[in-house]
Amino acid sequence: MNKGLLTFPKGGVHPPESKELTEHLPVEAVPVPSQVDILLTQHFGAPCEPVVKKKDQVAEGDRIGDVEAGLGASVHASVSGKVKNIGFAAHPITVRAPCITIETDTEAPPRKFEPCEWSSLSKEGLLAKIKKAGIVGIGGAGFPTHVKLSPPPEAKVDTLIINGAECEPYLTTDHRLMLEHAEEIIEGAKIILTILGIKQAHIGIEVNKADAIEAMMEAVSKASLNGFDVKVAPLKVKYPQGSEKQLIQSITGRKVPGFGLPFDVGVIVQNAGTTKAIYDAVVLDKPLYEKVITVSGKGIKRPANLLVRIGTRVSDIVSFLGGINEDLAKVVLGGPMMGFAVPSLDVPVIKTTSGILFLTQDEIDTSPHGQCIRCGWCLEACPMGLSPNEIGIYVEGGQAENTAQFGVFECFECGCCAYVCPAKRPLVQFIRLAKMKAKKSM
Ligand code: SF4
Ligand code: SF4
Known part of the structure; x- marks a missing residue:
């Protein structure tokens, strides 16, 4: 079926697609949660500063945080209600981050958006x-x-x-x-x-x-x-x-x-x-305050494609989908190749959340890793032509800061190398560590 189709020439892998759980399911809207945690770091660049105060009333779509100078993007209320707190909350990548928590006014009418003609705009x-x-x-x-x-x-x-x-x-x-x-x-x-x-x-x-x-x-x-x-x-x-x-x-x-x-x-x-x-x-003049995500894996009772308000906690989504199965082993935000495992269901959905995976033991590989056997499979799989095996060996040998020569900064952490490694070496984790240490030593 793939013969003659467009593709890239170097590397790449074919992991099981596992899309059958949700690919035929139409998107359904999750009911508005009783509160949302709108993180102020949902983008590449400087964090937002709040432009509202505790106890302020906000309406769905109101701007509540913004970046005054430099690279960034504003954040908006995803529900109508009252600002309950401005503090910190769980973040899917950085663990904790500044956050505006809004308590939902369940009586507030949903906001309506009328289409406008855009072709005359500059x-x-x-x-x-x-x-x-x-x-x-x-x-x-x-x-x-x-x-x-x-x-x-x-x-x-x-x-x-x-x-x-x-x-x-x-x-x-x-x-x-x-x-x-x-x-x-x-x-x-x-x-x-x-x-x-x-x-x-x-x-x-x-x-x-x-x-x-x-x-x-x-x-x-x-x-x-x-x-x-x-x-x-x-x-x-x-x-x-x-x-x-x-x-x-x-x-x-x-x-x-x-x-x-x-x-x-x-x-x-x-x-x-x-x-x-x-x-x-x-x-529609509609701010980005809701998005479609996939919730999948054998560890969730009911896999689905969902339209969720940004700031909805994973725990609220789990309740909507009927709970988790007993053999749940790992929760991942994003896909299994590039996503991040999350330790708690308190994490809210942010603008870049594409999916939440509830994976069981038979969907993940927890076998311990061994020494590099120099098979070269990771070199063949890397679409960037890098040397992940050497990066791993250098990190283990305490020389993480010397890995730029193997292309560590060109790596976009796709995980192909780790996927093919017969020794199950955690190459992406090695690479993330190497990037951190090599940057510090520059
Ligand atoms: S994670 Fe980095 S080193 Fe590994 S295959 Fe992808 S780009 Fe190459
Ligand atoms: S695939 Fe694994 S064992 Fe093989 S060379 Fe790469 S790091 Fe070493």
Whole structure:
């Protein structure tokens, strides 16, 4: 089925897809929780400062935190209610972070959004709406979108790629968004093309999502493209097809340099979910305060694709889905390849949460790791051509600060090396440690 399809040339792996638990389930809205924890660090850049006080009344969609200077994105109330506390709460990646807790007013009516015509807006006007709505890359590291869509003039961007690859096992949020909101994603792509002043867009989708490919092709054929050239690009199923550098090479053949950025080769990549959020921000004037996530794994009673308010605690989602199974062994935020294990169900959903996996013992590998046997499998699997085996050996030998020579800073922690390692070496953990120590020694 994959023969002749677009793909990247170096490395990659084929983990079990495990998408069957949720890929056919339409998105359902989780009831508004009794309180939400809106973290002030949900994006790449400086943390937000609160712009509300304890006991203030806020309405759904109100701006409650912002970054005054530098890189960042504002955060918004995801429910109407009263500011109960401004303090700290559990964070899915940094363990704890500043937070605004809102107690929900269950009587408050839901906020309504009316579509508006955007085609007469200037590039600056469109970017201002995206900034105001607090849009960040919701499929990745949370880079502020208004900044990503403002590349330097010397970048000569000519191509937009909408990333619908969703190559992480289990996750089906972009898949469902492309099935259920294809028209909005195409309109979002037109907005981005208008901002960038270019004509060409490719929508990259792995062929294990044949229905999404069909839905997006149909939406493209029905859309009034007004001179834009938008095409669907079916991709080979291979992890990490959805990583920016690999996706760019798969679709355009252009290779982003090791320390380079997509715009260095004339490309901007936006995830399908972020493109829908851009549509919401520009056409509906709707801030980013809710998102679609996949909740999956054999450890949850009822796997689902859910529309949740940002700030909803994982424990509230577990209650909505009927609880966890007895053999639950690990909870992961994100996919199994790049996600983070979380120690507590108090963690709230943030803008970059793509999924919550409740994995049982037979879905994870807990066997102890051994010495490197120099098989070289990790070298073959690494899509960046790095030497993860050497990084691991150096870290164990107390020489983590000397690992830049093996490409530690070019590693984007895809986990392919660890996935193939027969000695079960925790190569990504070694790499994260090496990055920390090597940075300190610079
Ligand atoms: S985690 Fe890093 S070193 Fe390992 S395969 Fe991915 S890019 Fe290469
Ligand atoms: S795959 Fe594992 S055992 Fe093989 S060379 Fe890499 S680190 Fe060593």
